[in-house]
Amino acid sequence: MECLIQTENVSKTYNARRPDEFRALEDISLRIGQGEVVVLKGPSGSGKTTLLSLIGCMSRPTAGSILVAGKNVAKLPERFLTRTRQRTFGFIFQQFNLLRDITVMENVLLPLYPRETRIGEMQERGRTLLVQLGIESKQHSKVYQLSGGEQQRVAIARALINDPEIVIADEPTAHLDSKLSVDLLGILDNINRMGKTILIATHDPLVYEHPLITRTISMRDGRIEGVSTP
Amino acid sequence: MRHLKILEYALSSLWRRKYKNMAIILVYAFTIAVLASILFLTHALKTEASFLLAEAPELVVQRVSAGRHELIPLEYGDRIRKIPGVAEVHPRFWGYYYDALVEANYTLLEANADHTPLEMLDGHLPAAPGECAIGSGVAAVRKIGPGDDLILVDSTNMGIVFEVTGVFRSPSDLLTNDLVILDRADLIEFFGTPPDLATDISVRVNNPKEINTIAEKIKRQMPDSRPISRSEILRTYAAVFNWRSGMMLSVFAAALVAFCILAWDKATGISAEEKREIGILKAVGWETSDILELKFWEGMAVSLTSLLLGLLAAYVHVFFLGATVLTPVIKGWSVLFPTFRLIPFIDPYQILVIGFLTVPPYVASTVIPSWKAAITDPETAMRG
Structure with a gap:
């Protein structure tokens, strides 16, 4: 399996050299192959979300290197880092991070506004995704009018609109009940079948015990505790 | 895109x-x-x-007494006319009138003054005694137009009736808004101006560059006069x-x-x-x-x-x-x-x-x- 993501001795320290200095990650080295569905599991504060945000180019490590498709993103200038984030990653956040007072369709199309994609084509792509996720009837609704499960689907549609190679999901079931969580895993399964690599941070057994998962990385106190393959 | x-x-x-x-x-x-x-x-x-001021004379000469504007003797005009470089001299008759009826100030001016923008008249200028032309502001406050009467109270407290023969129409209301144009004889009689005096004297010079020099000469010859150039007024x-x-x-x-x-x-x-x-x-x-x-x-x-x-x-x-x-x-x-x-x-x-x-x-x-x-x-x- 071709290696898509590789981290070498990655560390992340917040508020360095200040009294409230906090080491969130320490010496993280891992390899994730293309098409894998990898779970980062561990208790709150174990560093799962920090690791996801470093791999997803949302912030930079204090030390170490992160290679995404062979490119060291830890050293990329801001402009190129954003471009990598835009073209390579789709994010599903724990809090959904949708803009509440715009429509579902506008939220889904957000990543495409600063790109040279025609409006007609943008809307077509948006509609196709909403149909696939079963929420096309909500495309003109405002986000605050939706249920938690529907908002989660909007966040998934937005993550997929750029057709990213890697989908990153941070605690995707945190705000869903069991039925909706199972539905979500079904959706992630479909996404994986499209050839996408999926990286999930969770402490929900429903997720990390699902047959879809190819590898589980256990974390504690900013370090990798163990790796298991089902 | x-x-x-x-x-x-x-x-x-x-x-x-x-x-x-x-x-x-x-x-x-x-x-x-x-x-x-x-x-x-x-x-x-x-x-x-x-x-x-574009229509105003290049130089106006007033007489000043105790720091106030006074009527000027017509004889001053003859003396100014003799100054080299002076082309024309015209005594002017005008004055202000307070209309207590509508609480408005009017400017009363003689009819045949060549500096008045006559071409802007809607109707015609007064051609005979007892006629007047008025600005649009006067017409509005008195609610009158051509053919109506305008009654003004003269210096002897007598009501004088003038027939309105025209109303000014102008690109600038400031120019004509408060004007009442009267026949010269009517104006002199209305204000009770003595026969050998005028309100002021307008002067036209041959070379506009000499205005200040001529103004100085007028001031020197007639120390109680005050020559005012158009550029001074503009400033x-x-x-x-x-x-x-x-x-x-x-x-x-x-x-x-x-x-x-x-x-x-x-x-x-x-x-x-x-x-x-x-x-x-x-x-x-x-x-x-x-x-x-x-x-x-x-x-x-x-x-x-x-x-x-x-x-x-x-x-x-x-x-x-x-x-x-x-x-x-x-x-x-x-x-x-x-x-x-x-x-x-x-x-x-x-x-x-x-x-x-x-x-x-x-x-x-x-x-x-x-x-x-x-x-x-x-x-x-x-x-x-």
Whole structure:
């Protein structure tokens, strides 16, 4: 399996050299192959979300290197880092991070506004995704009018609109009940079948015990505790 | 394509916060309206004054006694005529009249003075004793027109009836608004002017460059005279209007300070909600430059809308409502009665100055705090 993501001795320290200095990650080295569905599991504060945000180019490590498709993103200038984030990653956040007072369709199309994609084509792509996720009837609704499960689907549609190679999901079931969580895993399964690599941070057994998962990385106190393959 | 889509997003983003943005536009437009009203009014008055003075004689000679304007002997005219370089000398008869009936001041002028803009007359000038032509302001306050009678009370407290033969129509109301043109003999009799005296004397010179020299000679030969050149009057008008607009601009400064506080408040921080939105946009792939462009369009949309609304409000206030708020300060007492309507004269340079004073500071106050949020990691910015 071709290696898509590789981290070498990655560390992340917040508020360095200040009294409230906090080491969130320490010496993280891992390899994730293309098409894998990898779970980062561990208790709150174990560093799962920090690791996801470093791999997803949302912030930079204090030390170490992160290679995404062979490119060291830890050293990329801001402009190129954003471009990598835009073209390579789709994010599903724990809090959904949708803009509440715009429509579902506008939220889904957000990543495409600063790109040279025609409006007609943008809307077509948006509609196709909403149909696939079963929420096309909500495309003109405002986000605050939706249920938690529907908002989660909007966040998934937005993550997929750029057709990213890697989908990153941070605690995707945190705000869903069991039925909706199972539905979500079904959706992630479909996404994986499209050839996408999926990286999930969770402490929900429903997720990390699902047959879809190819590898589980256990974390504690900013370090990798163990790796298991089902 | 990309820029258009960001502009579209900027407009929809403004619409989402419509109440907040409408409040900003209202305050912003009001500030611009105050500034623009002062500049429009001052400029229109100066232009009206220059229209008025374009028809004025190059040199007017008055007689001064105890520092006050007195009637001038006709014999002074003969002496001025003999000064080398003087082309023409005309004694002028005119005066002011207070109409207690409508509480208005009129300017009464002789009919055959060659400096009066006669071609602007709608109807005809008085051709015989007992006739008069009036300005549109006089016609309006007395509610009269051609064929009606105008009754004025003369120096002996006798009511004199004049038949209105025409009403002035002019590109400048300031020029003719309060005028009442009478036959010369009627005017002399009305004011009871002694036969050997005139109100003042107009002088035309062969070489305009010699005006000051001739004025000096007149002053030397007739020490109680006061020669006034057209350029001096123009300077006085400009100084008076500049001084008055300066007073108003001081008042405006208070409004500007309030606006600056608003802009500063905006520039020193954005709300947690806005920071979160910037974080989300960055997280989904917007570059820092895209966010700055978005905020630039937002700032431009608000400031240009306010600029247009402010200019429109100022235009309506000054040229349709007669600058009701500013008139008492800027125009002064002498032209207050009868009131007149200003002809719109707008200097594009002034529009540019207003735009430059208001648009860039607001756009900067929108972009700078967003730039601070946009260069932060999306993860940090999303937390607000």
